[in-house]
Amino acid sequence: MTTRRDGGCLCGAVRFIALGEPMRTLQCHCRFCQRVTGSTSYAESMYPVDAVQFSGEPMARYSHRSESSSRQVHVHFCPQCGTTLTLTFERWPEYRGISRGAFDDPNSVSISSHIWTSSAQTGVVLPAGTDCFQFARADLAGSPQAPARFDTPRMARTGDG
Template structure:
């Protein structure tokens, strides 16, 4: 079932509204996405390009001869992926204002999956609030830490 959701980049210059199916998100593990994001994978949700309304047009990076990627040139936030000849676009789950409803339905490009990073539940964890150095820096800047 589709749902209207909003999102944008970290600095707020690029904003969008999209009709997406949160239960059909997926993780891409391909080397192109790893390099484009600096992460071990990227969470995407696919939508028709006609279901996405950009309030401010993003910048586009021609990441290969067959695809390009929307991003914000001001803050660097990666916003998605689209084939040049395609009707759909993948939007980054992390760029949505509320990514909590998204659920992964599959892995893609598993040949590049870094399996050591697929299940990290056994590792010790820490909340941002428990990191005194980070909290002190936000307070010194006269700000509250972001959520």
């Protein structure tokens, strides 16, 4: 039986069903994700595009050019309440990032890595035993990057810098 996770926006105008297990769930600390959430980071579960079905109101979309790749990142959100539900990517058109907080049970997916920790805000703690990447998981050519792993929780940044 295929795993099914339901979710939706704050007001309930947009709902979704994600089928199967996510490829990974990551916490991104880049400045784009900080701004798109108005918070310290964005947690997303990566699914194949065709594994997610939407119902209710059509989502609104904002497109932003990534500073690192120069490719478009598309933010899909509820036109009523503004909840960011998903990201899609010009660079990876076959994948869709689902906002972890939009799942009815956000704890049903576990964060497997933290990315762009070089941009993390002061006060952010990186957990022990989790892959942490200073930038992305792979460089622009697609080569995997080496993660850091910590034996104990660690502050992502200390002081003002």
